[in-house]
Amino acid sequence: MEVLLQIGLLVIGFVMLIKGADWFVEGASKIADKLGIPQLVIGLTIVAMGTSAPETAVSISAALKGSADIAVGNVVGSNIMNILVILGITSIIIPLSVQKSTVKYEIPFMIIITVIFAVLGLTDNEIFRGDGLILLGLFIIYLAYLFRMAKKGQAVTEEVEEDGKQDSVLKMIVLIVIGVVLIVLGSNVSVDAAKTLATIFGMDEKLIGLTIVALGTSLPELVTSVTAGLKGKADIAIGNIVGSNIFNILLVIGVSAMITPVTYQAAFLFDSIVCVAAAVLLFVCVLNKDNKLKRWSGITMLVGYAAYLGYMIVNM
Numbered sequence: 516m517e518v519l520l521q522i523g524l525l526v527i528g529f530v531m532l533i534k535g536a537d538w539f540v541e542g543a544s545k546i547a548d549k550l551g552i553p554q555l556v557i558g559l560t561i562v563a564m565g566t567s568a569p570e571t572a573v574s575i576s577a578a579l580k581g582s583a584d585i586a587v588g589n590v591v592g593s594n595i596m597n598i599l600v601i602l603g604i605t606s607i608i609i610p611l612s613v614q615k616s617t618v619k620y621e622i623p624f625m626i627i628i629t630v631i632f633a634v635l636g637l638t639d640n641e642i643f644r645g646d647g648l649i650l651l652g653l654f655i656i657y658l659a660y661l662f663r664m665a666k667k668g669q670a671v672t673e674e675v676e677e678d679g680k681q682d683s684v685l686k687m688i689v690l691i692v693i694g695v696v697l698i699v700l701g702s703n704v705s706v707d708a709a710k711t712l713a714t715i716f717g718m719d720e721k722l723i724g725l726t727i728v729a730l731g732t733s734l735p736e737l738v739t740s741v742t743a744g745l746k747g748k749a750d751i752a753i754g755n756i757v758g759s760n761i762f763n764i765l766l767v768i769g770v771s772a773m774i775t776p777v778t779y780q781a782a783f784l785f786d787s788i789v790c791v792a793a794a795v796l797l798f799v800c801v802l803n804k805d806n807k808l809k810r811w812s813g814i815t816m817l818v819g820y821a822a823y824l825g826y827m828i829v830n831m
Contacts (some may be wrong), residue, residue: 565775601756604817647771
């Protein structure tokens with residue numbers, strides 16, 4: 516009965532996530548059109564922050580409870596999953612065009628901070644408050660870059676659709692807020708159910724953090740990116756993932772480390788290497804004349820994640 520109950524909660528959580536993401540993307544994209552804000556900036560900021568809310572809540576809660584394996588595993592696992600699984604699935608469903616600024620600046624920045632995160636953690640096997648300050652400092656630099664990009668309006672703003680003209684800014688903000696609430700609540704319900712199921716089947720904490728919790732907290736990114744891709748909002752789909760990965764490392768771990776030093780076990784070395792490799796793979800996949808994340812790239816990413824998951828299961 517317990518297993519059936521948790522499966523039922525998982526389904527409820529998924530429904531909340533899907534509906535929340537649909538409203539969230541609709542509200543965010545229409546606000547971008549109405550106010551003349553580049554879609555990419557919306558994806559890298561509002562959408563990325565909204566879909567990173569579950570990682571923030573789970574990691575800070577785990578840090579306060581002394582479950583560092585879940586805090587670090589959640590971020591590392593989510594970042595790997597965001598690229599290899601979420602962008603993999605999304606690009607198989609619909610190839611995604613990538614802005615030149617994303618290829619030139621945002622993805623390389625994501626690779627750099629992923630390396631910095633691994634070095635800070637593996638040097639002393641702990642992310643101290645000083646390390647947290649470094650990460651938060653880089654986060655401020657990133658926000659300054661986004662503010663500058665928004666002012667320049669590097670992306671060409673699409674024309675507002677007819678139905679968009681009839682929508683007030685207040686209505687769009689309400690859609691965004693309701694969407695975020697449903698995403699966070701749905702994620703929490705899904706994660707709790709998944710953790711309970713994992714415990715029933717005897718999975719250890721590190722594996723739970725890297726897989727079940729990472730998948731649960733990455734569900735908002737998945738449904739948001741797929742929804743954005745299907746609605747023709749590729750900038751939001753890509754920006755959501757790149758922005759979320761940056762937020763996860765700089766903000767989530769930065770804030771967690773400021774609250775309490777976060778243990779970074781040597782066992783995370785392999786996972787850190789995979790995390791960097793996934794970011795590099797994304798960079799390589801979009802280095803083509805069309806600047807597109809194509810279906811073959813998505814298949815490569817999913818195969819890569821399957822190999823990673825197989826390695827973890829074998830080495831449990």
